[in-house]
Amino acid sequence: MQNCKLDPKADEVLHVILADLIEGNEILQGKNAKQKRSAGVVKVVQSLEQYGNYFDHPGWKAPQLAH
Helix, strand or coil: CCCCCCCHHHHHHHHHHHHHHHHHHHHHCCCCCCCCHHHHHHHHHHHHHHHHHHCCCCCCCCCCCCC
């Protein structure tokens, strides 16, 4: 990616997080009949939590799952 300004390791982590977000979104859309749509919500929230663990984003706060 020519326009990417991230360190290669950070870029790799970001791509993993994005892949997980896409997978969660597909579950939410019902594209995986073997999983409940609520599993998609969990996947997306966990991905957003990972973003916060790896990137210093001022003001970032991932959504919280209700227990």
